[in-house]
Amino acid sequence: MWSWDIILALLAVGSAAGFIAGLFGVGGGTLIVPVVLWALQLQGIGGHPYAQHLAIGTSFAVMVFTTFSSMYAQHKKHAIDWTTVRQMTPGMILGVLLGAVSAKYMPTLALQVFFIAFLAFIALKTLRDSKPKPSRTLPALLGLTAVGTLFGAASSWVGIGGGSLSVPFLLYCNFPAHRAIGTSSGLAWPIAIAGTIGYFANGLHIANLPEGAAGFIYLPAVAILSVATILFAPLGVKTAHKLPARKLKIAFGIMLLLIAAKMAWNLIH
Template structure:
């Protein structure tokens, strides 16, 4: 168990930096690492992706707070956007967890692999949406929030890979988009965690259900990740305001391609 905890502590170090640096909430790293770790722990296959997604969502509650507060102190969070998108975020994320709970681990893993390839290609090509419009009205923001929340729940992320491009498309400066995305990640994580706990509790009592879990949240992993990620998220924010983020994103994209391919091989 000590080795497992140390693994999750190291994962938290990485996730915290990425949350602040790239505005991605760390989920793109946390989920595959949890999949590999839970597989190594011989957790029943049918629970692995659900536990990885639920635990990732729970960890983002803590990393997003640390990250968005650091961005807020730099004036990089546009709270009016957060306020208008939250209703859709809460609805879409919770409903997304209900859908995810009824899908197989293999389907969720395949969906996650496709999403990783999509994010990696987007980063490598450095495609930026043309700032061709303004933030939509309340109804439009609810619709956008529902989509971002639903997809985020299926891949266990804080929504940054979707919300940042959307805000840039709406003429929001990139650093503000990243900071606002970190704030949006908090309601996504709250609704996602609640959904995965609720749906996971329906599975308690099945043969081989892993101990130390609350629904689909694996508590030892959550503890190890949170302890360090909260401390390193502000470091990521400082790096985001001083380092060439586009170059770092390309390096990270290559890592995502490797991870996605490794997961695809295990799936096949």
């Protein structure tokens, strides 16, 4: 049964995820994956052997809507470097599909541990205010393809839109903060589409998935979360273009650390 408590909680998290997606150029998966796991637990299927896979696949499906809303809002503000998006997208799509295929053979515990470690690492990187060399620029096309493939695979394993990787990378290559965030939102949408296709296809032949699941995508959660993320992503974009980027990065890093700590606590207990 889907109680109003669960629905309202999903709407609240979806609103926060959409706002953060627009604010930082990410997909919002760092919030969506834990809340989908929580919803599965309340439905009595949190112990399903593919619970983490369902959470990640669902996160990607929600991000299809979230990242499009964010990308469109950033495009209207002329904050996306479309040349970089076109050059990195093929590698990212390849990485996402490879990651989705390999994730099927990874145990749930391994994915959870990887996700927690990933969040903590990115949080610490975000909180550091290291300055790249002024001469640092984007690598050539082959290098961008390789980086995109790596980012896509990592995104596929943890169910995020790749912004947690692409924003720090673009900043490292001396992109202005708002340009990096805007471009990241353009990269997140194809990742979300590829991830959704990959997790849908790889879960089709799995027996005894929960009712309402299409492959590794839990449709009831997608429907509820997407409504909220679509509405709040443009608000996040608007806010990002008004506030100092450094303060936003600090808040984002702290949030990632809190999520990683909470998931680690739940895993241990």
